[in-house]
Amino acid sequence: MESFPILSLVLWLPTLGALALLAVPRDNAELARRIALMVAVLTLLASLALPLGYAPAAAASDGSLALQFVERVPWLPMLGASYSLGIDGVSLWLVMLTTFLLPIVILSTWDSVHKEVRNFQILMLLLATAMIGVFVAMDLLLFYIFWEFTLIPMTLLIGIWGGSNRVFAARKFFLYTFSGSVLMLLAIIGLYVLNREALAAAQPGYPGTLDISAIAANLRSGVFRLDPAMERLLFGAFFLAFAIKVPLWPFHTWLPDAHVEAPTAGSVILAGVLLKLGSYGMIRFNLTLFPEAARWAAPAIAVLAVIGIIYGAIVAFAQTDMKKLVAYSSVSHMGFIVLGIFALNRAGVSGAILQSINHGLSTGALFLIVGVLYERRHTRELAAYGGIWKVMPVYGGITLLVALSSAGLPGLNGFVGEYTIMQGAFLAPELGWPFLGFAVFGVVLAAVYLLRLYQTVFMGELDNPENQGLQDLNRRELVTLAALCVPIVALGLYPAFALGPMQASVADVVNGLANTVAGRIDLLP
Amino acid sequence: MEWLIWLIPLLPFVGFLLNVFVIRHERPAGLVASGLVAASFVVAVTAIAMLAGLPEEERRIISVGWEWINAGDLRVPFGIMLDPLSAVMVLLVTGVGALIHFYSIGYMHGDARVVRYFAYLNLFVTMMLFLVMGNNMLILFLGWEGVGLCSFLLIGHWFERKSAAAAAVKAFVVNRIGDAAFILAMLAIYANFGTLNFYEVTVAGEVQPGFLERVPEIIGQSFGPSWQPIALATGISFLLLIGATGKSAQFPLFVWLPDAMAGPTPVSALIHAATMVTGGVYMMTRTEALFAASPATQTWVLWVGALTALIAGTAAIAQWDIKRVLAYSTVSQLGFMVAACGMGAYVAAIFHLLTHGIFKALLFLGSGSVIHGTHDTQDMRKMGGLRTAMPTTYWTYLVGAGALAGIVPLAGFWSKDEILAHALSHNHWPQLIILFLTSLLTAFYMGRQVALVFFGTQRDTHYHAHESGRVMTVPLIVLAVGAVIGGAINLPWGHWLTDWLHPVLHEEAGSFNPVLALIATAGAVGMSYLGWWLYTSNAAKVKVGGKDPAYRYTGDIWDGLEEAWYVDRLYERVIVQPFRGLGDFLARVFDPQGIDGLVLGIGRFFGWAGAQVRELQSGYVRTYALVFTAGVVLVLSFMLIFTR
């Protein structure tokens, strides 16, 4: 429909920027930062065409996904693999989140990255391409390549620019998330082979396909049927990879280590976008391709999600390191997202997508905020602070706004997402009110740990002499944080702006769930 | 016409924005903040006049701004409304609010963060207006949490004080517990009615139903385990009750309110007496149809209200802090209102809410004037004899105290009497006795307070007491006038308020019982005098830091009363400390050693296995050759056996 390859442009622009940075002398930090920032802003501007040109479309009648900005070039014809890009309502805002956070993160490196600046920017831009690639790739092989490629820059960012225990954290991050995705590769191959065999029976010489949309269409039309046991197996293999990435309790222990050691910019990207790869994958693969298994597993997964919500909150409460506190709060918040996804209805899934965006914004902002203090005092211990609202009033105000957004105050973005998710879970016949009785407890605890953080750091007496000379935000920091506050407020007051375009695609996913299950109930034992 | 009601909440919001982003100095901040709230009051009066011009059945203006949430199964519009119930609340909020804004100009003069203070105050009024004007539960909740936030900010205004910071967090968190129940109630309402709107509304040409009109649909439905089904209406309304106990400081969640007195006194007057804490009562009145569907919950509401009234009333008599007396008194009076809701006397509850809003604001502002005039003294043991130094404050305070104690013909008498009369006429005997006892306690502690503060001689002479300035006394006088005549809005002979609220609550005026009124008045006068007499005649025994004269008669029970029956300490032991322990255990032991131990254990296993296998690499070429040869023999044997 669109002749201009806008998705490719958004996808590869950061990589082009990274290549251009190679020409910059290694020790010219300022130039490297400026070029990187320019590239990031250009990417953001290019990506603005996506929501502007996005026309919510109804699902195609053959069951394939209603994708837009589609690009498809054959790549390995004998495997049925193609360079296939496209977005729908599920991925649209996640791409926007990525392109929006990129310039912010790069802007923050002025204050937080001081060695090997050029290489840092190169890795950051490569990471951006990989992340966008995961969201826009509509070919299983391409998806998998981008998926694994996100690991490399991130591991290096942690391992080179991280804190004192960075090598351990980087290794743990890499091995943990990688071991999860290896099973996914197996499942991708399995899906490909099964699909080919199923269709080759009818059309001899069928080369098979790795196109997600085509496989979904085959599954929905019944041409390609999965044995229930096999479907659950494939579901599990995909799910494990995503659950580790999200991370779902009890697969979360890589996250605090990675966050604590990662540089500020790395933490922002990690919490802001990388975790969303998991929730995106759950919707795109687990729900779309394996509806029956999703329904089968939903209660168990929801139990894990609810445990994660409460567990993450309680553990966050007991932390003394600010970054660790925020990291565990992510575990809690991502539990909400998983709960919403496996509510398996429109409210739950759209709430989960919205909350993915919200979490990216508020937790990203929280990491930036912790970074601001860390750059000034070089400690993240809560006990080292107290009463700094007095010397840093603007900083205190912004922190409060972000913390409240994270705690789910109505009028700010976090509430809308959480409430929609909870309503979805309440309406889901598989889940219902007993789950909510516990999940809503997480809302209380969010206020407890975030306000405790706020109380110890910002309120009380300014009794530590080292804190008395703290400077309020400089202009760059202010711009960075203010840029994050705008969507935090806007999405709280007018979330329909984001929710509207995703409805058609969400409805498509949810209807697919209902139809496929209804059509094959006789196959189940 | 419809757009007009948007101005009511938006004017204070403009003040908030101005004070946050533009204004940097004290004077414009105070003037802009007060002026815009006053303007909002004027708009509200205009809008209500228009509302009154409509036929009774049509007195409801709903205006939908935009579609707030549209997530498939969940659709909520962002809309506000003005109906008779909202109208009286709006008048209270903007009217008392404006007076308190003006008062703050004087009270907060010279404060380091006064601009921010006015910003918070404006934001509070905005949020409170959303609370009472929301046309659906979610907007109500937006205001509900918004006022909680402002309460947090204002209690923590002097955040350098550790106690203020802690009180602010405590207030927010305790409220959040109630809010969680509120959220659950909203989820259940939406799941069963498919809407969160109170009344039918048209959004973008599409008619959305209102759940209050559809309550009969769920009567008879139940949920929960089959061996113990719970009526749906009971479940929902009980959750709402929990929500109300948080915001309206009812037992068992009242503990935050006395601590909240760490905030500036005008804040205590506005938020923690006149408006925010009445949010729970307003909410229960608004969703009265749901409560009416569940007699079980009604009984709970009644008992919660009555017990809270008693517990807080007993606690109030033993306080030394001038504001804590009023704080416990507020909790106690809110208990009256909640009990009225439990009896189904919603008009009486709203009536008491309005009069209480006026005279409690008066009392708080009066105490603020005392604190201001005595250079930040709050301990009543350090006061005494202030009636000569602060005559205006004294007289207005006396009016407020009389109204609270229920002296004829002040406002409090009429509203309290309506509640008691309703209890009598509907045979709620145990609650009637409890509430009556509480009203006697009320009269007693107000007598005690007036005696301690204004009579006798000044016990601590380190300060020179002086009367406050005009900007503070004028609001006192205005409110005192209100406290005198406020009862007129619903006299037994006129019951104007009952008629006005009739389209919403459909209640008939209750009967006036002269005997009860007489007994109550006699009790109030008697107990007030007793309290006054006890503490004027024993004034010499009151020492700074010493025990109360009544301690002689009651012994350690008095200490228990001063600590409000140790509820706070109980929570500390039973909830807070175990929670900290659990958090520490999970964070320091279970997570790193349990879950992460498992993860790292897997890693360590492979490391260990590698170390074992490494031993095989002896470095001897001949050993490698031996293994190699063994492999050759094996492969050849395999080929010999399995190939033909």
Add this chain to the structure above:
Amino acid sequence: MVPTSYYILLSAALFTIGVLGVLIRRNAIVVFMAVELMLNAANLALVAYARERLSIDGQVLVFFVITVAAAEVAVGLALLVAIFRTKRTTDVDEVSTLRG
């Protein structure tokens, strides 16, 4: 004519002796000799089969084997000499720095 299998049996026996030499002897030079012995055993089998099938290609192969063996011995012995310079021994057990 002598049956081909006789040659093959002889070749097998020689090869086994070569293997034993590699496995048992420690003197690197003797180990080398054992390797040469194995090569020769293989050559013998090749030539025998070539004779049986009357195909000269087997002999060509042996020609190549011998050439490569010559190269191998040259390089191998040079390595030995180099190792001897540092280790002062030709005992293969002494050269075990690749131990894990």
Add this chain to the structure above:
Amino acid sequence: MDLILFLITAAVALIGAIAMLVSRNAVHSALFLLLNFAAIAVLFLLLQSPFLFAIQLTVYAGAIMVLFLFVVMLLGAEQVEDTPDRIAWQRPLAVALGVGLLGVAVLAALRYAPGIPPGGAAAATFGDPAELGRLLFTRYLLPFQVTGIILLIAVVGVVVLNQYGRSKAALKPPPGD
């Protein structure tokens, strides 16, 4: 006639091989191996491969064995195995494996080489060196060239190895000398 000749030669080859294996002196081993090579050369002749017979004698028995002897004597490494064997446990295993290998090889040989070579007309011209030479320069030209390159590389390698060793030795004089 052929059989007798074969049996004698085979016996000599075996004796040479076994003796090589058991001699404690490396010089003796080398000489026994020489005997073995010569015996194999005779067997080549018996198998109608005169050309191979020739190069077996010149390359193996001549060049390679001389190289071996030369190195043994240069290094004085006749008797290095006087020290106790550190992995003596391996010896019985090695013998057992040898027996196993022999068994497997014999079984294979019996299965795949049952026949007696066909005699007759074709046999007359078989093994003609001229034929071999033609093949080398036609069908096997490429491998032949490669062989040349391998030899060249071997020469270069040997030179480099010795260069390297010498410079090292020059820097650090060997201990004990």
